[in-house]
Amino acid sequence: MTQFVQEVVDGLGVGSTYALLALGLAIIFGVMHLVNFAHGELITVGAYVIYGLSTRDVPWWLMAPVVIVATALTAVLTERVAFRRVRGSSEFTMLLTSFGLAIVIQALFRMYLSAAPRQFSTPGWITDTVEVLGINIEIYDLVVIGVTALTLLATLWVFQRTMFGVSLRAAAEDFDAARLMGVKADATISRAFAFSGVLAGIAAVFLMLRAGQAEPDVGTVPLLKGVVAAIIGGLGSLSGAVLGGFILGLAEVFLRSRLPGDAARLTDAFVFALVAVLFIVRPGGIISVRRAERV
Secondary structure, eight states, X not given: OHHHHHHHHHHHHHHHHHHHHHHHHHHHHHHHOOOOTTTHHHHHHHHHHHHHXXXXXXXXXXXXXXXXXXXXXXXXXXXXXXXXXXXXXXHHHHHHHHHHHHHHHHHHHHHHTOSSOEEOOOOGGGGOEEEETTEEEXXXXXXXXXHHHHHHHHHHHXXXXXXXXXXXHHHHHOHHHXXXXXOOXXXXXXXXXXXXXXXXXXXXXXXXXXXXXXXXXXXXXXXXXXXXXXXXXXXXXXXXXXXXXXXXHHHHHHHHHHSOGGGGGGHXXXXXXXXXXXXXXXXXXXXXXXXXXXO
């Protein structure tokens, strides 16, 4: 029982970052029907911001808000420079744009910084543990779960209680009707990208606390996990994205601890196989979403 509870806590810690990334992807998909594969580059931006600040001995508690602001501004910039120009194009064109943007950003980091990983120190407390009811739990997991829970509650409040949230939900439901009701397309989409950038920034801080290094493709694997989580929950569903993130994190931890010997290295393969089975049973994901009219 103790091991099971430990694995649940670990799974929720891993799933928290997936949930944040999947939620950011789902927000953009809701208003543009775009699976933004450049979303992972926000993590890369956050990683290099952390590296730059760490060389100046800036403490982590001050790095975190700087990273979040940087990723939010970067997300808005990508929307204005790239996606706004192809907004009226086909979904395939926008998808290719996101791929191209990701490749360009990675190339810029390689050319003007370095292709080699840049190491930075992480705080010692992330490996410390506390005993709760006889179970040793890493402080890192408690912080990640706690901050993610507060972030999700804040997101729920924004979407339910603010005009931005109302306009975003209306745009996701039917953008044409929302514009007839006075919702401004440019402002709504720009704010949606900013919000997704904030979520990516929080995820980047958590991921870099573990990784301890910045490199041009550091956001690629987390992006893929975020996309899978969003698809598991039902692409376009905000609650489904969060649910999918936690399911993916729990599945990874449970499989890694139970697969025998070298088979544990194939955890991702087994997870993706289970996801494939899910798609056969429920092609639309756990929470199906009615397809809205694209802007």
